[in-house]
Amino acid sequence: xxxEYRIEGRRAAEISASIERAVREGALxxxxxxxxxxxxxxxxxxxxxxxxxAYRTLRERGVIxxxxxxxxxxxxxxxxxxxxxxxxxxxxxxxDVSDGNPDPALLPPLAEAxxxxxAQGDREPVLYGHAPVDPELARLARxxxxxxxxxxxxxxxxxxxxxxxxRVLAAHLRPGDAVAVEDxxxxxxxxxxxxxxxxxxxxxxxxxxxxPEDVRRALTGGARALIVTDRAQNPTGAALGSAxxxxxxxxxxxxxxxxxxxxxxxxxxxxxxxxxxAGTTHSWAFVRSAAKAYGPDLRLAVLTGxxxxxxxxxxxxxxxxxxxxxxxxxxxxxxxxxxALDPAVVAAAYTRRREALIAALARRGITSHGRSGMxxxxxxxxxxxxxxxxxHAGWAVAPxxxxxxxAPPGIRVTVSTLTEDDIEPLAEAIAGALGRxxxxxxxxx
Numbered sequence: 001x002x003x004e005y006r007i008e009g010r011r012a013a014e015i016s017a018s019i020e021r022a023v024r025e026g027a028l029x030x031x032x033x034x035x036x037x038x039x040x041x042x043x044x045x046x047x048x049x050x051x052x053x054a055y056r057t058l059r060e061r062g063v064i065x066x067x068x069x070x071x072x073x074x075x076x077x078x079x080x081x082x083x084x085x086x087x088x089x090x091x092x093x094x095x096d097v098s099d100g101n102p103d104p105a106l107l108p109p110l111a112e113a114x115x116x117x118x119a120q121g122d123r124e125p126v127l128y129g130h131a132p133v134d135p136e137l138a139r140l141a142r143x144x145x146x147x148x149x150x151x152x153x154x155x156x157x158x159x160x161x162x163x164x165x166x167r168v169l170a171a172h173l174r175p176g177d178a179v180a181v182e183d184x185x186x187x188x189x190x191x192x193x194x195x196x197x198x199x200x201x202x203x204x205x206x207x208x209x210x211x212p213e214d215v216r217r218a219l220t221g222g223a224r225a226l227i228v229t230d231r232a233q234n235p236t237g238a239a240l241g242s243a244x245x246x247x248x249x250x251x252x253x254x255x256x257x258x259x260x261x262x263x264x265x266x267x268x269x270x271x272x273x274x275x276x277x278a279g280t281t282h283s284w285a286f287v288r289s290a291a292k293a294y295g296p297d298l299r300l301a302v303l304t305g306x307x308x309x310x311x312x313x314x315x316x317x318x319x320x321x322x323x324x325x326x327x328x329x330x331x332x333x334x335x336x337x338x339x340a341l342d343p344a345v346v347a348a349a350y351t352r353r354r355e356a357l358i359a360a361l362a363r364r365g366i367t368s369h370g371r372s373g374m375x376x377x378x379x380x381x382x383x384x385x386x387x388x389x390x391x392h393a394g395w396a397v398a399p400x401x402x403x404x405x406x407a408p409p410g411i412r413v414t415v416s417t418l419t420e421d422d423i424e425p426l427a428e429a430i431a432g433a434l435g436r437x438x439x440x441x442x443x444x445x
Contacts, residue, residue, distance in 0.1 A: 015046075016058050019034070019058060031073055033071055034064065061195070075194055097426070099414060110295065132314070145304060148274040150274075150276050153310060154304065156317070157303070160300065161263055161301045167317065171309065171316060173198055175197030176197065178224060179193050181193060181203065184205065184400060184404040185227075189227060208244035209230075209241075215248060219255040228277060231373065232374065236375070237354065239371045239372040245276070245277060248277055249280045252280040255281070261285045261286075264288045265291065268346060282306065285309050285313075298331075300329065350374045354374070356420070357427060360427035367379065376415055378413065383410065389433035390411070
């Protein structure tokens, strides 16, 4: 326990800083067991309550986790060692299909929309105390939500989907609570949950979304929240079908106190209908980001949910940023009402590229996944080797370690900018990187 590292400090803040510094510098590794409270208090000559306060701070910051009598340990993936470090440096001349970005050619031009929004701001300046949500954006968003079967609820605007997720989790949960998340899943969520001092409970995923039995096991085991991606799941492209949605609603109905958060970032790009779970539990939130369809720099997401959840989120938002710029909100309204984006055309383009790559891989005996969205997930046996060999062949793909916890290894390929001429060379390169004309079919559950 601890090896040669000596924890220092007389105050709780000094003790927690000493431990966190050791984790950041690698002197304390993932899974390292920390001394019991009374033992460390005796070593440092302080009150055990001081050590307890230090450990509590570290739990809240996502650095350590406590498992009752088994003691406190450094988290397997502490928040101070984010997944951004698991990346591929793309040399010059290598084609980058790892970044998860939309195709710039499919994004609408922003200049006219922002000029119109700024002109409106000149005529009607937004001042402190004004309503934080543009009425026309709320009307448009609510109409689309109604059409998709999302239950009625207030509308708030946040600075992107991750901002919404963080605010909802923080409003309902406390450090130490468990959150069921998709595995493999969005790497930002896998980092965010422990950074909030919460525990991650992995839930397996197939092409239809989270596995009902895994969700049941997580909720029965004490998980207080579940985060689900409805469509264009990152990295696998999974999308909830009607049968899977019914099965998940059945599980959630047995756990009505669960906080359900749905992320529909694939809105306007997925090409598949929505099958929402919202309303099955007492506390729920549903978020739609504009990033994938309108551009990552348009930091805006629409959030709805039950009245209590939305009241908590909006109240805390007022004490922080206050609101998301009305200029940005009005620009999005302009983009939507002028036909700057044709969602059907965008979704069809991504579907065509995605399905072409999946088919090309299948012809080489390689099983891959990508039911919706802009990514294809390829299960592999040797993830590190596959990434390295593809890089040598001129293709940079994302290592699956960025997106998974206990799920088997894989690689993620972003198809956004692939042309028809790219498909066969990329599929051939993947086949070569796997060491043969494909691997035995595998699932990513």
